[in-house]
Amino acid sequence: MYSSPPKQPSSLYPQVDLSNPDATSSSPSSSSSLYPSLDMKDLAENLFPDDATALHTHQDSAEQLLLKVPGAIVHLIERETSIELACGDLCIVSLLQGDNVVAVFARLGDDIQWPLAKDEPVVKLDASHYFFTLRVPSNGSFEDGKDSNQTEDVLNYGLTIAAKGQEGLLKELDRILETYSCFSVQQVKGIENWNLVDARNVAPEELNRKEKRDLIVGSSMAYWTTLAPNVEDYSGSIAKAIASGSGYVVKGILWCGDVTVDRLKWGNEFLSKRIKSGSTSEISPEALRRMKRFVS
Incomplete structure (x- = not known):
């Protein structure tokens, strides 16, 4: 008794009938492809597109x-x-x-600029005085390809603003500083009754008059020089907090206390000398080095 051969399982792949050899030849008119056709001529012509925007991916x-x-x-x-x-x-x-910041x-102008960052403290001392701390790498010596003095300079700089009539702008300044820096508000004690020009009562246009400008600049210089030890102690604490690996400045670090009586007396004498006509002040080599690093 004749039995038919077992039925072959169906294949996942298409079968090719080899009885007609011409069927295997590929031509656009006789077969269809699962993949789009590629014309090398088109590829060569579009290798460098004419549209300039396509070249700028950044x-x-x-x-x-x-x-x-x-x-x-x-x-x-x-300090001096x-x-x-x-x-x-x-x-x-x-x-x-x-769209990213x-x-x-x-x-200030074309000469001075400094970054704001969450690990760089900004302290508001009153309505017209702010100070900023900036850490920059110090110039260490190199031995065997390694920096033998891997330390940082801490630069402190004071901002005085002629605040009269600018209360709205200063509120916006505080908001921006709080957003982009480690911003805090502290209070200076012991300097309230000192004989300084109060920048809160000075309008910006008054700085256009040389005599008034010199008086305000001299008063501001005396203010920051008198506070220098306190500012240095504060920024030193900040630097230690950062070096300890906290990752960012802890806002719980407080202002370093009252201005001492001796420092107030020294500052008053400094101001008296500063506002005299033709007076000059000696600048230490260390201060000059810091200044060059600041404005570079």
Whole structure:
């Protein structure tokens, strides 16, 4: 009895009938492909597209002005004599990469700018005085390819603002500083009744008059020089907190206490000498080095 061969299982792949050899030849008119056809001529012609935007895959960077506050003075704070660095409009500027904020800077004119960051403290002492702390690598010596002095310089700089009529702008400044830096508000005790020009009662346009400007700058210099030890102690505590690996500045670090009577007396004498006509102040080599690092 004849039995038919067992039925072959169905295949997952298409079968090719080899009885007609021409069926295996590929031509656009006789067969269809699962893949799109590729013309090498088109590929060569489109290798360098004419559209210039296609060549720029990165996003362009741009600056955005967040705030401008007229009547600002910046001093590098030193124990012997604080150094005036710039006077003019304080601008807070953000650097954008597309829609993303890459960095935020404080800037005075074309010469002075410094970054704002969450691990860099900014302290407001009253309505017209702020101080900033900036850590920069120090110049260590190199031996065997290694830095033998891996330390940082801590630069402290004081911002004085002619605040009269600018209360709204200063509120906005506080908001920006709180957003982009380690911002806190402290109180200086012991200096309230000192014979200083109160920048809260000075309008920005008054800085355009040389006599008035010199008086305000001299008073501001005396203010920051008198506070220098307290500022240094505060920023030293900040530096230690960062070095301990906390990751960011703890806002619980408090202002370093009252200004001493001796320092107030010294500051009053400094101010008296500073406002005399033709008076000059000696700047230490260390202060000059810090100043160069600050403005570089």
